[in-house]
Amino acid sequence: MEFDLPSEHRMVRDTVREFCETEVAPIAQEIEDEHRFPREVFDQLGELDLMGVPAPEEYGGAGGDYLMYALVAEELGRVSGAVGLSYVAHTSLGLMPIVAFGTDEQKRRWAAPLARGEAVGAWALTEPSSGSDASDMDTTARKEGDEYVISGTKQFITNANIAGSVLVKAVTEPGAGYDGISTFILDPEDDGFEVTEVWDKMGLNASPTCELRLENVRVPEERLLGEEGDGWTQTKKTLDGGRISIAALSTGLAQGAFEAAREYATEREQFGKPISKFDAVRDMVVAMNRKIERARLLTHKAACRYDEGADVTRLSSLAKLDASEAAREVAEDAVQVHGGYGYTTDFAPQRFYRDAKLMEIGEGTSEIQHLVLGRELGL
The missing domain is CATH 2.40.110.10 (Butyryl-CoA Dehydrogenase, subunit A, domain 2)
Structure with missing residues (x-):
């Protein structure tokens, strides 16, 4: 069993991370406050050949797999849940069903512009x-x-x-x-x-x-x-991929909140020492890291099995359920670590916290995931 990412996947992840740090993070709160879709960000994602990561090259895509796509979604979520959400809706819901179920003509007419980043789906x-x-x-x-x-x-x-x-x-x-x-x-x-x-x-x-x-x-x-x-059969298959998308995005939200909390905890001093030295804060940050690692492992496993062509209804549902709840819990704790500052828009945790809640609702609520998992377990 291999836990290290392939070199090509690491390269794509690192490219997206650098892009997010330089182009998305500086405007993440601004676009949220303005309720503005950042068209320029998506144009740049198209220029980086990232708008059709799992789509075949012959239809304008990058010819990658779902694991690579999940890494991109996670990195976007790490700095902006809104950018990440529009990205995964475009890819897993707007683009990939045409690739999976369309005729050659439909793929060339409708999928290719989406995969090339000329349009959003x-x-x-x-x-x-x-x-x-x-x-x-x-x-x-x-x-x-x-x-x-x-x-x-x-x-x-x-x-x-x-x-x-x-x-x-x-x-x-x-x-x-x-x-x-x-x-x-x-x-x-x-x-x-x-x-x-x-x-x-x-x-x-x-x-x-x-x-x-x-x-x-x-x-x-x-x-x-x-x-x-064919619509409902297509929907069920699409939702398998969509739940992996939300799991990846949720993992990214949790990672971003965790990093903000860890940085603040090591720099903020009270009673003459960093608050990270106090058991209550340290244990909270450690728990965040544990939840993120679990969510990421489940997400990557579901993505890899999806790429193998396996039935991933149970795994995608499990990853989505765990990662979405982890995102909300980690973001909430990140606000708590920041104290009063965490409740202000000058610090990112409040945004992660608000964004994370939708992850427990979209692509099937947590309650629906329990229903799906119960059926998959024969209950």
Whole structure:
């Protein structure tokens, strides 16, 4: 069993880390305060060939694997949860389903621009009334000749207002349950496609979260991804990768919070010595490190098994559950280590703390992860 990263993966990780330190960290709080999507950061990620890390080179990607992609997501999360969230939504939700399930023409027309960083991708599954029961879907796609007419509302869609393409789930056969759901590639320029809300959130405000209204959006039948009725099978496969994405992002958030706490604890003095010398603070920082190491190991194991083509439903769910809870716990403790300063926006832990909470909600809540894991264990 090998725990050291391959040299190519280390090189990519180090490149991303340097980029994050010089280009992202200095503006991380600014873009959050301004609720501004940092387009320039994503343009630079495209120039570094990082917007399509796991996509094949023939479709504009870097030809890497999911472990390499997870390392990029972690490094982005280490300095900005918002940048990391838009990045993983673009890659695992907006891009990779086209690579996995699309025709050659769909990959060249829609996946390649995303992989090259010429556009940002999005994925629209959740609806206002569905929540954790994502299959409870009111959006419909009615076949008319060689077109589909799509109508409905989608909720909490990352990147929707800045996307070049959006993958939309819709019911093509009412009454068929899971087998009646299909996936369509929508262009935000399509008539009837409207972003009706960009939500103000507790955190991650540099990553736009939107409501979509689709009113008789007509798309040609070649925009159907896969076959009619494949939508839910595609969703389950996509969520396996998506949970690894959130696990990696969560690990990065936890790492960033830990590093801030460790640095502060060794520099801040009380009663004539650094607060890191007090048992309560030292033990808190040690516990942070332990949780991060566990989360990273689970995430890397899930990513490696995904790359091997194995069934990773249990592992991806376990990694997502553990890493997301670790991120929130580590970030909360980092605020505590900083004391009053930790509650101010002059210090990063408050941002990590607010950002981390979504990790326990998105891509399936912690409660849903327990449900998935119970089923995988035969319970």
